[in-house]
Amino acid sequence: xxxxxxxxxxxxxxRCRGIQxxxxxxxxxxxxxxxxxxxxxxxxxxxxxxxxxxxxxEAKVAALFxxxxxxxxxxxxxxxxxxxxxxxxxxxxxxxxxxxxxxxxEERGYSHLFGLRATLVxxxxxxxxADDLAKVSEPLGALLIELPTRENGGQLPTWEQLVxxxxxxxxxxxxxxLDGARIWEAQAAYERPFEELAPLFDSVYVSFYKGIGALSGxxxxxxxxxxxxxxxxxxxxxxxxxxxxxxxASAASRFDARLPRFKAYRERAxxxxxxxxxxxxxxxxxxxxxxxxxxVALDLSPADAVLARDRxxxxxxxxxxxAARPLDLSGQSLFELHVGDAAMDVADEEIAAAFxxxxxxx
Amino acid sequence: xxxxxxxxxxxxxxRCRGIQxxxxxxxxxxxxxxxxxxxxxxxxxxxxxxxxxxxxxEAKVAALFxxxxxxxxxxxxxxxxxxxxxxxxxxxxxxxxxxxxxxxxEERGYSHLFGLRATLVxxxxxxxxADDLAKVSEPLGALLIELPTRENGGQLPTWEQLVxxxxxxxxxxxxxxLDGARIWEAQAAYERPFEELAPLFDSVYVSFYKGIGALSGxxxxxxxxxxxxxxxxxxxxxxxxxxxxxxxASAASRFDARLPRFKAYRERAxxxxxxxxxxxxxxxxxxxxxxxxxxVALDLSPADAVLARDRxxxxxxxxxxxAARPLDLSGQSLFELHVGDAAMDVADEEIAAAFxxxxxxx
Numbered sequence: 001x002x003x004x005x006x007x008x009x010x011x012x013x014x015r016c017r018g019i020q021x022x023x024x025x026x027x028x029x030x031x032x033x034x035x036x037x038x039x040x041x042x043x044x045x046x047x048x049x050x051x052x053x054x055x056x057x058e059a060k061v062a063a064l065f066x067x068x069x070x071x072x073x074x075x076x077x078x079x080x081x082x083x084x085x086x087x088x089x090x091x092x093x094x095x096x097x098x099x100x101x102x103x104x105x106e107e108r109g110y111s112h113l114f115g116l117r118a119t120l121v122x123x124x125x126x127x128x129x130a131d132d133l134a135k136v137s138e139p140l141g142a143l144l145i146e147l148p149t150r151e152n153g154g155q156l157p158t159w160e161q162l163v164x165x166x167x168x169x170x171x172x173x174x175x176x177x178l179d180g181a182r183i184w185e186a187q188a189a190y191e192r193p194f195e196e197l198a199p200l201f202d203s204v205y206v207s208f209y210k211g212i213g214a215l216s217g218x219x220x221x222x223x224x225x226x227x228x229x230x231x232x233x234x235x236x237x238x239x240x241x242x243x244x245x246x247x248x249a250s251a252a253s254r255f256d257a258r259l260p261r262f263k264a265y266r267e268r269a270x271x272x273x274x275x276x277x278x279x280x281x282x283x284x285x286x287x288x289x290x291x292x293x294x295x296v297a298l299d300l301s302p303a304d305a306v307l308a309r310d311r312x313x314x315x316x317x318x319x320x321x322x323a324a325r326p327l328d329l330s331g332q333s334l335f336e337l338h339v340g341d342a343a344m345d346v347a348d349e350e351i352a353a354a355f356x357x358x359x360x361x362x
Numbered sequence: 363x364x365x366x367x368x369x370x371x372x373x374x375x376x377r378c379r380g381i382q383x384x385x386x387x388x389x390x391x392x393x394x395x396x397x398x399x400x401x402x403x404x405x406x407x408x409x410x411x412x413x414x415x416x417x418x419x420e421a422k423v424a425a426l427f428x429x430x431x432x433x434x435x436x437x438x439x440x441x442x443x444x445x446x447x448x449x450x451x452x453x454x455x456x457x458x459x460x461x462x463x464x465x466x467x468e469e470r471g472y473s474h475l476f477g478l479r480a481t482l483v484x485x486x487x488x489x490x491x492a493d494d495l496a497k498v499s500e501p502l503g504a505l506l507i508e509l510p511t512r513e514n515g516g517q518l519p520t521w522e523q524l525v526x527x528x529x530x531x532x533x534x535x536x537x538x539x540l541d542g543a544r545i546w547e548a549q550a551a552y553e554r555p556f557e558e559l560a561p562l563f564d565s566v567y568v569s570f571y572k573g574i575g576a577l578s579g580x581x582x583x584x585x586x587x588x589x590x591x592x593x594x595x596x597x598x599x600x601x602x603x604x605x606x607x608x609x610x611a612s613a614a615s616r617f618d619a620r621l622p623r624f625k626a627y628r629e630r631a632x633x634x635x636x637x638x639x640x641x642x643x644x645x646x647x648x649x650x651x652x653x654x655x656x657x658v659a660l661d662l663s664p665a666d667a668v669l670a671r672d673r674x675x676x677x678x679x680x681x682x683x684x685a686a687r688p689l690d691l692s693g694q695s696l697f698e699l700h701v702g703d704a705a706m707d708v709a710d711e712e713i714a715a716a717f718x719x720x721x722x723x724x
Contacts, residue, residue: 025407025605026407027607028397028400028405028407031397031608031611032397032398032401034397035390035393035397038393038394039390044390045388045390047387073600074436074603075601075602075603077598077599077602078599078600078601079600081598081600107594109597109598109600112595112598113475113476113595113598113599114475215605215607216603216605216606232469233469233475235468235471236439236443236468236469236470236475237439237440237443237471237600238435238436238441238471238599238601239436239437239440239599239601240437240439241436241437241578242437242571243577243578244578245389245390245393245577246389246393246577246608246609247608
């Protein structure tokens with residue numbers, strides 16, 4: 001892409017309303033908000049993970065999930081690698097879905113850093129079931145379950161399927177860890193309190209920069225002993241920062257206001273999905289969506305999809321998606337759609353009409 | 363310590379002027395400053411380490427040191443573990459001073475995470491010399507040299523000793539890495555441009571939250587290939603955050619103004635040290651100091667030192683140090699003294715008198 005086109009796109013993007021998440025993240029604006037919040041609440045900075053704000057927030061999120069304790073960490077990649085290492089021990093072996101973040105996006109740190117081995121459980125296109133775990137004939141130290149499974153469009157097992165899977169794992173003496181990068185989204189779909197998750201999982205990772213909309217940050221939740229050992233690994237990985245104040249304050253100050261909104265995001269995702277699935281050339285994965293995210297496949301090549309997006313943006317003032325990637329070898333393109341604050345102000349019909357216009361039918 | 367005493371101490375501390383560093387770090391106030399700076403400069407946030415501000419700052423610091431490239435990282439612990447792993451390869455072997463941060467303060471991540479082995483080179487009480495390296499009869503993949511050596515009071519080898527050490531390492535095919543946690547302090551003592559360091563070192567780590575006074579943050583500098591591999595490890599360790607904006611903006615916005623001051627800090631440290639070493643019961647390590655930091659030993663037990671500190675704070679309004687630890691089995695106590703902005707407004711005589719008062723001689 002030449003520079004001129006990139007500049008024109010950036011200007012076009014800036015003029016348009018987005019429909020994804022809570023709008024384009026703006027960490028600079030977030031800093032201004034967080035600084036004012038810290039001043040208003042006379043927040044003292046944490047030093048190497050110790051301080052009233054960080055420890056209070058850890059206790060609060062742990063209590064929400066019915067877990068003994070929590071530990072705020074710079075990233076989920078750090079937290080989940082640590083969780084697998086602590087549960088499995090040296091040279092251990094764990095199971096995960098083939099599309100897990102640990103398998104696809106972390107340069108296999110679980111192996112290179114921690115010397116762990118992994119078995120991929122179940123097929124990529126759907127969530128993991130108890131039957132998939134039953135087919136694993138080796139002992140596993142831990143099983144990592146992502147709810148929802150992002151890479152196949154945010155799919156969730158039913159509550160009963162989840163209970164069965166976790167039950168089988170526990171019967172076999174396997175520790176069960178929840179990859180809760182989007183657990184706020186999943187909980188709104190299950191419509192059960194977070195604390196009902198506690199008996200299903202031995203440990204939980206949650207994220208604050210995605211659905212919650214804060215700066216970078218994550219938390220690991222679990223038993224005190226588990227987190228005591230986790231802290232050693234956090235130190236070894238260079239995750240025990242002099243202060244995490246910007247990250248903790250951003251997450252803690254957004255948490256209470258954002259959490260109750262996920263129910264509305266999900267309801268809105270369902271009505272929007274119904275409108276979109278009626279548009280010829282648009283296909284949803286899954287259809288209907290399980291949470292407030294879904295994959296959208298278009299009967300357009302990725303290159304054509306991006307050109308159409310720009311044309312529709314010029315015509316309607318709506319910016320529908322960022323990059324589009326190939327769905328498979330079919331020539332279709334794919335992108336993720338996350339329903340958050342940004343879409344709440346735009347009518348389903350307006351968004352569906354804009355998607356229709358991608359195919360030149362406006 | 364009971365809660366009441368802790369509260370009284372906190373209030374006393376808040377009423378006093380400190381003499382360490384640049385005063386008590388206040389990340390909340392720093393956030394306010396950084397937010398305004400970002401708004402003024404219309405800074406766009408970096409996303410997973412890509413963005414104009416972060417890449418520009420990396421290029422700037424790399425150029426300062428005559429290195430090909432730089433990579434901003436959440437912490438030095440992360441950066442230095444990575445540097446050793448990249449230079450040494452799997453199962454590799456490196457050398458370091460017995461008081462190195464990697465040996466004392468990182469839960470031996472170099473071994474547990476990276477599977478590396480280490481040889482401790484030279485004695486703890488002084489810096490490492492070429493003769494110490496000459497005694498290592500095994501091949502080493504890398505040698506880590508900290509300038510100044512914090513744990514023995516901020517000692518520096520002479521420039522000639524340093525050149526000899528690095529030269530011997532290179533003769534033996536050993537990659538030389540600079541632990542530059544306090545390189546701003548060291549450079550002010552050597553009075554040589556940073557770029558003269560480039561031929562001595564294959565890679566460099568620098569820190570921004572200590573002498574520079576920014577929020578948490580570090581940078582790894584070196585050849586492009588080295589940093590390309592380092593990025594893989596950064597990802598594996600969970601150090602590739604969604605955004606590092608608060609940290610990068612804090613460092614980048616403080617850097618130019620702070621850097622030229624280290625010369626004055628060092629000059630001031632020398633006059634202050636001369637005044638302090640004349641106080642009976644006060645001993646400096648080293649004496650005179652090599653940089654703008656030193657260790658101060660008191661002829662008081664740690665418990666008595668802390669009580670005396672509080673008494674002197676009440677009487678003089680000066681807060682001389684934080685915790686005091688046992689020097690050894692002699693019954694003396696020890697703390698670090700860092701000369702920065704905080705001490706610049708208080709006369710040597712006033713500080714020396716306050717130290718004298720620790721022994722009840724005021």
